[in-house]
Amino acid sequence: xxxxxxxxxxxxxxxxxxxxxxxxxxxFHYTVHTxxxxxxxxxxxxGKSLGDQRELYLGLLYPTEDYKVYGYVTNSKVKFVIVVDxxxxxLRDNEIRSMFRKLHNSFTDVMCNPFYNPGDxxxxxxxxxxxxxxxxxxx
Amino acid sequence: xxDILVQSQYQLVAVLHQFVVCQPQLSKQKKEKExxxxxxxxxxxxxxxxxxxFRVGQGLIERLxxxxxxxxxxxxxxxxxxxxxxxKVFRRQVDNLxxxxxxxxxxxxxxxxxxxxxxxxxxxxxxxxxxxxxxCGVVRGALSNLGLESVVTAxxxxxxxxxxxxxxxxx
Numbered sequence: 095x096x097x098x099x100x101x102x103x104x105x106x107x108x109x110x111x112x113x114x115x116x117x118x119x120x121x122f123h124y125t126v127h128t129x130x131x132x133x134x135x136x137x138x139x140x141g142k143s144l145g146d147q148r149e150l151y152l153g154l155l156y157p158t159e160d161y162k163v164y165g166y167v168t169n170s171k172v173k174f175v176i177v178v179d180x181x182x183x184x185l186r187d188n189e190i191r192s193m194f195r196k197l198h199n200s201f202t203d204v205m206c207n208p209f210y211n212p213g214d215x216x217x218x219x220x221x222x223x224x225x226x227x228x229x230x231x232x233x
Numbered sequence: 234x235x236d237i238l239v240q241s242q243y244q245l246v247a248v249l250h251q252f253v254v255c256q257p258q259l260s261k262q263k264k265e266k267e268x269x270x271x272x273x274x275x276x277x278x279x280x281x282x283x284x285x286x287f288r289v290g291q292g293l294i295e296r297l298x299x300x301x302x303x304x305x306x307x308x309x310x311x312x313x314x315x316x317x318x319x320x321k322v323f324r325r326q327v328d329n330l331x332x333x334x335x336x337x338x339x340x341x342x343x344x345x346x347x348x349x350x351x352x353x354x355x356x357x358x359x360x361x362x363x364x365x366x367x368x369c370g371v372v373r374g375a376l377s378n379l380g381l382e383s384v385v386t387a388x389x390x391x392x393x394x395x396x397x398x399x400x401x402x403x404x
Contacts, residue, residue, distance in 0.1 A: 169298035170378040206292040
């Protein structure tokens, strides 16, 4: 279960950020911001190895003492970042991948919405629903 | 059964496209003084169609590249546009891709899906540009979302064959 989910546009500004313990939101914003550097590094690093099947899933970006940050980049250079709790070790790679898949599918639907202008903050109910389903449930 | 469904979807898209292209012309009166205005109106209509195509292209490319791996370079992107993208949108592949390796590409399609119903030669050649505006926009939108700003123009010498010229803008 994710603690924070963020969608960042091609120009590196956030289209959507949601975190669960809402009192500590700024810390997550900062974490996501710093993870962008790692994402950029990974994107440019893969570019140097030619003939490689370049994957969209970037994997674990970096672990901090409390959290692990995972990244995913689409072909249109939109980045998804998921922050999960370190104590939740039962989350396997496959589950994170499937979370990113669902996010990507939902984001594609948002893009195809003719009333949505690319570059605007995402305000879709369906997208919010998918994200809520992936966040940690706090009682 | 599924093929019939897909066929009818494509035909529906083609019919709607014809309708959208004709729409601005339906309300215009052909008078002397308005012939001048008609020329600028035509340019406005074409740019409106192109803008619509742009937005559609952006959404389409997001959906179509969802599962494919990242592209290595510009040529790779253009090849994807010529093969997979063209197949999904226009039901055939581009027949000829030429480049000068400096950012200009010419895509030639000898049987462009949206022109086949118009004519099979030189008839109605002057009407062709407005039927190509939307498609130019779709290509431009697709490239824009893949990270390539471009200018897309189309020319027709003999229907239904047409050439799309894509010039990538270097920032």
